[in-house]
Amino acid sequence: MAVKFRDYYQVLGVxxxxxxxxxxxxxxxxxxxxxxxxxxxxxxxxxxERFKEINEAYEVLSDADKRAKYDALGANWKSGMDFAPxxxxxxxxxxxxxxxxxxxxxxxFASLFGRSGGRPGRGGVRVTMPGGDVxxxxxxxxxxxxxxxxRRIQFGDDKSLDVEIPIGxxxxxxxxxxxxxxxxxxxxxxxDTYLHVRVVPHSRYRAAGDDLEMxxxxxxxxxxxxxxxxVDTPDGAVTLTVPAGTQNGRRLRLRxxxxxxxxxxxxxxxxxxxxxxxxxxSAAEREAYEALRRSAxxxxxxxxxx
Numbered sequence: 001m002a003v004k005f006r007d008y009y010q011v012l013g014v015x016x017x018x019x020x021x022x023x024x025x026x027x028x029x030x031x032x033x034x035x036x037x038x039x040x041x042x043x044x045x046x047x048x049e050r051f052k053e054i055n056e057a058y059e060v061l062s063d064a065d066k067r068a069k070y071d072a073l074g075a076n077w078k079s080g081m082d083f084a085p086x087x088x089x090x091x092x093x094x095x096x097x098x099x100x101x102x103x104x105x106x107x108x109f110a111s112l113f114g115r116s117g118g119r120p121g122r123g124g125v126r127v128t129m130p131g132g133d134v135x136x137x138x139x140x141x142x143x144x145x146x147x148x149x150x151r152r153i154q155f156g157d158d159k160s161l162d163v164e165i166p167i168g169x170x171x172x173x174x175x176x177x178x179x180x181x182x183x184x185x186x187x188x189x190x191x192d193t194y195l196h197v198r199v200v201p202h203s204r205y206r207a208a209g210d211d212l213e214m215x216x217x218x219x220x221x222x223x224x225x226x227x228x229x230x231v232d233t234p235d236g237a238v239t240l241t242v243p244a245g246t247q248n249g250r251r252l253r254l255r256x257x258x259x260x261x262x263x264x265x266x267x268x269x270x271x272x273x274x275x276x277x278x279x280x281x282s283a284a285e286r287e288a289y290e291a292l293r294r295s296a297x298x299x300x301x302x303x304x305x306x
Contacts, residue, residue, distance in 0.1 A: 008057035008070065016071070020062065027058040035129055035185070131182035131191035138175065138195040140165055142202045145259050146234055153195070163195060168262030171199040171207060205234065210267030211258040217276045218242060233257045233269055240271060248275040 009016050012026050031054060036047045060066045136153060144151070148167045154160045161180060169175070174194050181191025199207055206213040216231065226244035230237055233254060240252060250273045258267025281289065 008060050011053055011057035012061065014061075020064075023058070023061050027054065027062070030054045031058075032129060032132060035132075128188040129185040130188045131184040133191040134181045134193045136193065136195055137198050138163060138165075139198050139200050140169065141200050142205055142207070142234070145169065145199065145207065161193065166262070167260050169197055170209070170259075171197060173197045204232070205269075207259060208270075210261055212267065212269045214269065214271055215274045216240070216242075216252065216271040218246065218273050220275055220277065223247070223273065223275050231271060242273070246273055248273060 177193040180193040231240045254269040257269035
């Protein structure tokens with residue numbers, strides 16, 4: 001019976017010019033990722049089908065003679081060309097690719113995963129596979145960035161890890177926990193866990209690399225005349241001088257009040273001036289502003305053309 005011809009290069013995700021070493025490397029990654037025994041029970045059926053497909057593609061592309069014959073068929077497979085495999089090929093491919101009976105794998109698998117003790121399968125092969133890697137998000141607070149700390153991460157219902165948050169970590173950094181991933185099969189080594197750091201927004205401060213940023217509300221008269229202002233920082237309150245004539249948006253720097261670095265130094269804290277206008281004025285305040293308007297002779301009050 002003829003079966004639909006399939007592009008094994010697409011199955012493995014490699015170009016047609018891929019070397020034998022590249023095909024082998026990609027196959028090992030895919031086989032580890034899609035091995036049914038490493039999947040949740042609800043996903044094993046789909047993983048088994050994918051695992052079989054991967055092995056079928058590798059069986060052809062890893063054999064120089066089979067690959068040459070495959071390449072000789074040309075690109076007509078895209079238009080629906082059928083390919084009738086030689087007698088018995090389906091049975092051999094199914095045996096090599098079976099995802100549900102690991103004892104029936106061939107020596108070809110042993111060359112990838114090695115031999116080990118224990119109950120041997122056909123040909124004396126016992127397949128060992130490394131565990132899969134795990135990726136998760138690690139939310140951290142500003143206090144974690146400033147002082148470090150520990151965070152417990154829950155994976156599913158049956159596993160949790162206590163994670164040490166190092167000084168100097170930043171948003172987007174990936175922390176690797178070696179050997180804390182999925183369990184290996186038949187004595188294979190465990191995988192790793194990769195935690196993607198995500199900084200939780202703070203109500204007052206914004207992290208910008210090694211620096212911190214904050215808004216500094218300033219009254220108009222403070223911006224015009226200058227003022228010494230009490231400013232809260234992560235290390236406590238300090239006095240910050242706002243120079244006379246400060247414009248809206250000006251950034252005032254507090255040195256070494258930012259985030260700590262791994263080498264023990266710190267970034268800076270930048271206070272961005274935001275001039276705020278009082279919503280309600282007393283009679284005296286209104287009179288003061290009226291007098292200011294009269295004395296300023298603002299261009300907007302002049303007749304057009306002057």
